[in-house]
Amino acid sequence: MSNPLAKLREECTRLLEEALNEAYPGTELPSTRFSTPPNPEMGELSSAASFQLARSLRSRPAEIAEKIAEKVSPSSLVESAEAVNGYVNFKADTGSFSKLVLETVEGEDEEYGFLKTSEPERVMVEHTSANPISPLHIGNARNSILGDCLAKLLKKRGHEVAIHFLVNDVGRQVAMTGYGWQLLGKPKPEGRAELWVGTIYAGVNVVNELTRLRKELRQAEERGKVNEIAEYQEEIEDYEKAVVELRNRYADVYDALAEKLPTIEDPVAEIVKLNTAYENNEPEAVKDMREVVGYCLQGFETSLGELDIGFESFDFESDLVWRNAAEEVLEELKATPYVFEDEGALIMDCDRVAVDMGLKERWGLNLEHEIPRLVLVRKDGTTLYTLRDMAYSIWKFGLADRVINVIGSEQRLAQLQLRIALAAMGRLEMGDNQMHYAYELVYLPGVKMSGRLGRYVTMLDVVQRAEKLAYEAVDIRSPHLTKEDKEEIARMVGHGAIKYTLLSVDPQKTVTFDWEKALNFETNSAPYIQYSHARACNILKRAEEKPEPDYGGLTHPKERELLIALASFPETFEGAVTELKPGDITAYANNLADKFNSFYAAVPVLKAETPGLLGARLALVDAVRIVQGNALSLLGIKAPERM
Template sequence: MFRAFRAEVEAAIEAALDSLELPTGDLGVEEPPEDVPATLASSVAFRLAGEVGAPPPKVAADIADAIDPSEYAYVEAVDTQGPYVNFHVTPAYDEATLDAAQDDGYGRLDDQETSVVVEHTSANPTGPVHVGRARNPILGDAIARCLDYAGYDVERHYYVNDAGRQVAVFTWAYETFDEEDLPEPERDRPDYDLVRYYRKGNQWLDEADADRAEAAEAEIESIMQGLEAGDDETFERVGRVVDRVLSGMRQSLERLPAVFDAFVKETEFIRDGSAEDVVARLKADDHSVYEEDAWQLDLSDYGIEKHLVFLRSDGTTLYTTRDLAHHEWKFENFDRAVTVLGEDHKLQAEQLRAALDVLGNDTSQLQSTFYSWVNLPEGGMSTREGTGVDLDDLLDEAIARARDEVESRLDTRGRDDDLSADDIDRIAHQVGIGAVRYDIVSKQPTKSITFEWERALDFEAQSAPYIQYVHARCCGILDEADVEETVDASVLSTPEERALLRVIARFPAQVEQAADDLEPHVIATYAREFAETFNAFYRECPVLSAEDAEVRAARLALVRASRHTVANALDVLGVEAPTSM
């Protein structure tokens, strides 16, 4: 309803400005300051004061006088406070909100009839996913969820780097060393098993004498050349390593969960000839130069000083060359392409966009969003020497700490016979994984963050458990009550009830904003505000013990609307909504 109300407000202001023969432009519609008692306000009087030659409060009063609220379904009244034109909602607004939020799909927007491919994570298939890269799958998955809720037809893709030097080294090492040459794997999983070969190979290359290293490098180069030439045997050799490593990496990612509709290999664009076609077209362009034994693009026309190398002297393509073919394939198959990248890839992304433009593509289809790193406080986790902290280590510790917190709370408040050991395991998993996801996705992506266990797992503060507990509380209330088919929203008259209705009404608009800006932290912030508002309602407004039957029914409907809202807000973020805690 908030989106509908906002549309009415914008229409009312625009009509008023037209009637006053004032320019429309930026209408200044926004949520008002805390001291302005309205649902929406317009600051347009600031912009027009100079043109009109009157102080902003006078301009605001003239605009308000030109608006007839009776022409609109959800505008009850229009007034001013200083320079703001304030808009108040009708009872019909609250009724429509309460009714809409009874649907368990509340917050999902209409079909946009637009396809979007979201590429994220795409970590090199050389070993287990490291915690430093955990922000990419969490942010990428949340962005995909935002777009899905906003009505887009979304596909989630993992772009597999299976043609670079790292993979060639991996393949050579796997075929060179024996099990007895390696330490025990850290986990019984393919990625942990095979990464031992990769580490051994790199160590060997660093320590080998010149003759032995030269022979090994020749073998590695032959693998790269075989891939470039489209040699089936070489593809099979590399595929045996890459596919096994990916199968293990997928198990880590699915724990978050971050799942993918497709794993697109860069070798596909070598084998189908599209990378070769990109090279030919780039060579023929005026931006192309041959310098330092390599074909390069001079992108100075695009404000980029560093040349983009797209073909080596030995005739092999580079990652970015193949990624150009990959993106042209995206443009052919999807209306929009979104890529989630670490901040260290900004230059690469700028070069890619410029090169796509050189190739004649409509780069408005492409959006990139960048994130900074996730750090762990010193001593915050145990680490295995030489390997850093893997994502699995982080998730295991999150679940263990959540279980300790749940057990501690049960001991403090008294054991609940209804909670079995399986229930505690379920809650620990939901809370632990949810705490990691929420703590990471709730921050603006461009800000580096340090993950802190005490903050992330705080049941009393603004964290995932704090919000998850609201959903569990809603479920507990509704489990004890019969569903009323018809309710009267007008009996919800306390400030806490009305505040909760208003924050519920805003949820679809928050989904729209998060999807438009590719910023899921907008939903995280909203979910915290929602939890605070619901808890104020819960403290002040008895539900099951309400003396008046109509009030009880309306409050139950409000709790049901709250359950749908918080469940879907958490779902947008990829955080589970426990039914009990």
């Protein structure tokens, strides 16, 4: 893979060194990076070296820049250098630079820009990992979309990537769902499996809670406790609202649960029993639990499949439990000097591990801050989730050199403690190579989502609404297309809009989900970028011939801007992968669309003045098409040829 911008920069560096040597013999060129001048008329690359040299040369930056620029001799790629405000600006030779960029893009086509790493690794990306008892919602969507994009970036960089989903299938919540399903007579799902399973889970919870609350309300009434009565009534109202929503979805499911659960003497005990049986790998419990969880996972796969997001592996937490993985980890940890007993529980002294092993310096943590301790085993002897998570990490490193966990930022401390525990066990390299890719949550104005109450805006709802709006837009703008074509375009546009919205915001910032903004199909959105791609395709489709290009003719400022943008794609890609920043790619694609749309309005392609110019502009348009398509593919967004 080649990198035209790097070639231009190397050339400029060489010319700068030569000029500096002539203007100020014996002066070493300071290590400096080139930047892009504020406007295209000033050239393609800009050096601020004069500012750094000002002190040692005892001269004003502007003066130094003048003297250097004067001495720069043109080369095949660089036409001229000019001093402006202390900067030395280099202008590329239009003909040779255009030829270099456009022929490189054309030649490498779908691989252009994807610079390969010299050190390929096996990388595991774990993402989504939502509890298999409620539908995926808009918050999970941010996780899934980020995780999927990271995986795509790493793959294109030449790494071997595996995408995993951890199924949290043990614990009270899942057992509630399994128990509810057994009570219903183990039916097959109706409609959307994840929503159906979510209704069973929330149904069991709501019925149980209502039974409890009503009982406590009666007792409070008997004792005449006014404040308590009001509190219970308020809570009951909340649950009753949830009942209405649940019945709206699956009235028969809720009604059956509401009828059967209260006849059970102690449903909570039954749920605990089922959970224990599952953890003990008892055949009937296993069969039932895996079946219910499987329905929910199928639902996840369907919803995510809509967005072309999938997994290589679903890793079940229960598998870890069954092979006593937590206990093995515990034994290892107990052999270290960092685990102690406190009131019957086993605790790990995370801070001491970090201090003893120099982890705070190593991982850039606050040296003064004491890292909170971590409970490993309850005083009743049962293990906590953390131990299973450690076992899971160790297992992951059997398959990967590097692990990226896409998990909400609220789990920062837990993820740090996990890495510390790995280091404590003598697996420092796992601590080093495991990364918590933290993102902030998605908020919905006016809606408090709650899986327990079955209250959520599901991901599929958002996806379908986006498709519908996109269909309306296509229908208005391109009425001549067939229904199938319109639907296909609507899917590309609707899905793209959602992905772009969630990828373009820095993961560290909270997103307040706004229908209007997410589904805005105008400037600074996926449809805007897709539209520019479709326009490029349309021009190419209408071109009857492709004359030999006269690259030297691409002198219009809009053309120059496009060329430098195209040339910088490989480095944008490289930076985005290194820093794991999908937002760099969304910004790049949007910028390229901006430049192309301006070019489109300002410069005629098919009606170019000469055949040579026509050929050159067609090559430029084709390169935009290719690069825009490559950028969108990294984002998991489809590039339509018309819309």
